Amino acid sequence: MANETRSSLGGDATAERSLRGKVSHLRELLRPFIRVLRANPLTLVGFILVVIISVTAVLVALVPVITQLVLGHPILLTPYDPNGISTDYSQGPSLKHLLGTDKLGLDIFSRVLTALPLDLAIGVGIAGFALLAGGGLGLVAGYWDKPRTIGGAISAVILRVTDVFLAFPSLVLALAIAASLGRGTVPSMLAVLLTWWPYYVRLTRGEVLAVKHRPYVVAARAAGVSEVRILFRHVLRNLIEPLLVYYTLDIGTVIITFSTISFVGIGVPLEVSEWGTMVEAYEQLLLTHPWTVLAPGAAIFITVLAFSLFGDGLRDILDPRSRRTLVQAVAPTTLPGQVAVSAEA
């Protein structure tokens, strides 16, 4: 039987350009993602939780606003007004108050739910800004760093400043900035943002440096491909994966840091529902009325755990090394000792 040597240039090209081709192409891309999700139950749990939490947060935040605009009066998704004092003091969890009440009669469940959009938005937003700012700076510092050029000088400045910021333990710096900027939601957001951007600089720069000298980039440059094209096609594409993983894990860390600032007492004002302030307010009641402390604590725990499970699993999915380990058996692999340049925590 003769061999079939089929050229893939002719007939398949038109198929690819059609919509059906695009959809199946997308499905091909997603297939490994879906397969690993199914194989990795923890990551799936994390993913589902993330979706649930995000949707809830969006609803809790937007429904009052939208109903206000449309109907004239807001409809709260929380069972009670989070700031509504009632006469049900210090009750344990019950059907009437799902997570109990505190000594002023405030419904804990409503408070926890109201705090969700704030804390989640802080996590996603601040980490996102840090990603963009730090990532941009890191890209510059990594890519245009030839000495004795303008780019080199800028890179050097970026690196020195980043090194200084990285010498601070993150919480200490965030607390110091927050204290100096005064109490309030926006100042503490700023404090976290100013603390966070340097980590993305270091991460991005590390990845850029690793990619810059790879053979295929050098080959592209030698073939005359423009720098901009190299940047977008090769460098950025390699950046997306580690940055995405780091970002997902970072959301949790940012939420924790922000709530710590509130816990210490220099964060959001008391009337704003926030998980950290709640823990601090009810701290001494742990033994007598545990639900007051444990409810916001559990809320943080579950939220951060969800993002961590998802991000941690994402790391396993996207890291070609760990994917390969699950398949290879007997073929010799890379040389030992080529330690990961971006050895992140």
Place this chain on the structure above:
Amino acid sequence: MVEPVLEVQDLSVEYEAGTGTFHALTGVSVRLDPGRVVGIVGETGSGKSTLAHAIPRLLPEPPARIVSGRIAFRGVDVLDLPKWKLPLLRGTGIGMIFQEPINSLNPAYRIFDQVAEAVAVRKLRDAGEAPTLFPAPEPHDYSKGTTVKTGEALLHPIATTLPRRRSRARREALMQDVLDYLKLVRINDPETILDLYPHELSGGMRQRIMIAMALSAKPSLLIADEPTSALDITIQAQVLTLMKELMEEVQTSILFISHDLGIIAEMADEVGVLYAGHLVEFGPVEEVFANPRHPYTKLLLRSVPAQYKEDGPLPALSGSVPSLADVPRGCPFHPRCPLARDACTRDPGPMLEPAKDTSVRTHLSACYYSDEVGRMT
């Protein structure tokens, strides 16, 4: 009839990868008698590395799966052994040397420590201080019992103990053996390299040390998985010469895996040809290479660029080796075979049986038309 050192019967191994199931080995049977060298030749993707790793059970079990078959080493059923007994099988029982000498030695430890470790294991077992499956000191003395009773093995500590401290006394006790084995592999002045790290030595040197380490355990069976493929050609020649000389001096049976027909021709007594996970031919090496009785073997031999012929293009085989996830039905070679007929496409494919049209009884071929191979052009 002497009991074979190694008997593989109808071994089938599969890999579960995300994209499909790879049939790395299908119904492979090999027999290795004491003191003999059996070569396994095959291209990349033929499954020869899988075979090498399956025998001492080095395959990682989750992706790999031994579907069926039996592996018997000196009468002991390897596949039946519990996991904790596997270390007892290796070292003094089965030894192995690998392809890339850079990776095969631990980069964090000095040469002396690594070779001494192998020597220490053997000495502990010889002295009875560590459990072993084969208490007989001489590998080929089958007059004594070969298997330790389970109860006896359980009485000894499971972990093989090692020199606890790098004490002076220990070092001296092992030093002589280490030097002896390094000299055995023709390293002159082995004292000079004892304190060096693997990355400070050349590839050829590292491979010799690997051989020394493997031999210092005095294994009954040595599996060599492409030991010279990663070396420069001159170093390759040196290491091969060394191995040939050692085969005279040391009474170890060898299973030699390679893709290089020339090396197999030099080193092996018998050869098995692997194609797409199937053993398609087996027999004495001179016989198989002079009178191949399987189309694949014949075409493979013909495609070796032996001389710089002026007449026309190199006679390469048409097509390419099938992916192990997609092995053709019936005879795996039939899509590329000039002798292929209807019978070849039907499951099950041809089995290894004595080749037709040859006087050598031990020459086996898995082809229905092995008598026509001689007349193939």
Place this chain on the structure above:
Amino acid sequence: MGRNRSDLIVFVGKRLLQLIPVVLGVIVITFFFTHVATQNPCAVWAGAHATADQVQACIVRFGLDRPLTDQFWRYLTTLLSGDWGANPRGGVPVLLSISSAFPATLELVLASLFIMTVLGIPLGVIAANGAGRWADHLVRVFYLSGWATPTYLGAVVLAIAVGPAIGLPTKGDFASTPPFARLTHMSVLDALLALDFPAAGDALLHLILPASALALLNLGIATRMTRTSMLEVLPLDFVKTARMKGLSDFVVLYKHALRNALISTVTILGITAGVLLSGTVVIETIFQWPGIGAYAYDAIKGYNFPGTIAVVIVFAIAVVISNLLSDVLYGILDPRVEWR
């Protein structure tokens, strides 16, 4: 060869020199943030019942009405002359506070590192060995749970609920002020030096909860890195060689694989130091451990500017030195690396 003792000394020396501009930068930034406080710190320093005149006097006394650069210059010169200032509220010299607080934190951090190593690394090995199976998942849930718990929550739960439940002390480093002189300000060490073994035991008991809190919440760093590193090392050929020598699984995993995996793991020592030091701020405050974490907490909240800057300097030096240490360890563990 770039690996002998003199190379190491040159390497360390170079890195210590680089420390200086970093510390300078740290001082500048901290000074900037503390002195642009929107609130008038004198309102806090002078006390809640101070009159306007007293506040004004406070401002003049501390030079807060001078231009910022002027204030900075004055501060820098005093700092370099050895005077680290004093807490504006109360007047306790900063250097005195820090010199007794820092060793206590060092003791706490070392104890936590010990727990993280002894517990976290074997867990990483177990997870890597059983990659993708239940052991791996279990370990992952364990360390991610620690990671997902905010330090303050974990500390509160441990200090208020768990500690009293299992009978471990939760306040301070000794049950009562010890009778012997504090030579090093590290509780266990001081007790041992004074040959007061009951006190040493007491100190050890007091150390357990805060150190465990710090370690368990951050275990993930060590475990995760060890797991990743082991997954890279386990498929390599020398692991197979080790197995084929007839060595037991335990020896192969720990003596051969982990030894190489640790090379990568050690690189996170610097990050770990930063995270642990951050953690001490909350942990020491809740467990009333007399370290610089608690000092930092009070200094930041109480607008103790010289104190804040001094603490931040100490933290920064500690982080930089940990990074240096991790590089040195890396060079020691990997015989192929040269110190440059």
